[in-house]
Amino acid sequence: MSLSEFSLIENYFSKLTSARQDVSLGIGDDCALLQCPSGKEMAVSIDTLVEGVHFFADVSPKALGYKSLAVNLSDLAAMGAEPAWFTLALTLPEHKPDWLRAFTEGLSLAAKPANIQLVGGDTTRGPLTISIQVHGLIDKRRALRRDGANIGDRIYVTGTLGDAGAALKRRLENWSPEVFEETDWQYLQQRLEYPTPRYQLGQQILDYASSAIDISDGLLADLGHILERSHKGAVINPAQLPLSASLKKLPQEICLPLAMGSGDDYELCFTVPAEHADKLEQFDLNIHCIGEITAEKGLRLVDETGKEMNIDARKGYDHFGT
Ligand SMILES: [Mg+2]
Known part of the structure; x- marks a missing residue:
């Protein structure tokens, strides 16, 4: 058998990451054999990225490899799970060893700090598509779910919001505000291509948070999922949204819709009962605390004086929506 693309990936990958003790049998047999410790349950998630739908055809293979795994790690983060193992299904239009090497380098860049091991996979011929399934470990019945938010819980987000959305807006709409310098664009592009999955923070908030989600489709859409599953509403103050120095250069009517409506930041949004909030802070x-869970359904935007705000923010990205 010739050296397949997958064994090429495995070969590069194993040189760039370390092996885990809980892998009884890794790549090379019909299945991998993995040890799930007693007292833990497994958090499993899969994401598929398709060229032209989820990424641009000219993206660097290194950035693509990194982000393919990072977005999955972000889902583990949202549950509070510790990353453990992943599998990869790669559909490739042609065999290009240089592309595979760079892709694997990006994959390792995300994998190594997360201590997650590649334990299986497959390559096929076709339009460029990347599917990654991640497996994480979490103490039984302790995972952060979307349905745990309660009335009075404070709503928090990590990092800054809207950065990836600004980079996407430039690409899709040729948008180029005068206030942005080249260093701003470099930063925003980095945020789009190399998002930071918050799996450490996800584990740190386990003792405090009542629900969590990662922001892949935009704050309003993703917080909306928590509200829907928890049968609650929320009030948020847009002035409290954490913004990067670059986004702060923009007028509010531009940066706030980006921070609330654009996706791809892969920050976490989570709720914390008021009695835990001070400890956590x-x-x-x-x-950053941006608002509060309410009994009244729906999501309201209200400023410090209690005045309702009407900001036109796109409601997240729905691949099957209109
Ligand atoms: Mg998610």
Whole structure:
């Protein structure tokens, strides 16, 4: 048998990452054999990225490899799970060893700090498509779900919002505000191509948070999923949204819709009962309180004076929507 693309990936990958003790049998047999410790349950998630739908055809293979895994790690983060193993199904139009090497380098860049091991996969011929399934570990019945938000819980987000959306807006609409310098664009592009999955923070908030989700489709859409599953509403103050120095250069009517409506930031949005919030805020976690869960259904935007705000933010990206 000739050296397939997958064994090429495996070969590069194993040189760039370390092996886990809980892998009884890795790549090379019909299945991998993995040890799930007693007392833990497994968090499993899969994401598919298709050229032209989820990424541009001219994206660098390194950035693509990184982001393919990072978006999956972000789902583990949203449950509070510790990353453990992943599998990869790669559909490729042609065999290009240089492309595969760069793709694997990006994959390793996301995998190594997360201590997640590649334990199986497959390559086929066809339009460029990447499917990654991740497996994480979490103490039984402790996972952060979308349905745990309660009335009075404070709503938090990590990092800054809208950065990836700004980079996408430039690409899709030829948008080029005068206030942005080249360094702003470099930063925003980096945020789009190399998002930081918050799996460490996801585990740190386990003792405090009542629900969580990662922001892949935009804050309003993703917070909306928590509200729907928890049968609650929310009020948020857009002035509290954490913005990067670059986005702060823009007028509010431009940066706030980006921060609320655009996706791809892969930050976390989570809720914390008020009695835990002060304890949580003692840690230096780069989290920001943006509002509160309410009994009244729906999501309201209200400023400090209690005045309702009407901001036109796109309601997230729905691949099957209109
Ligand atoms: Mg998610």
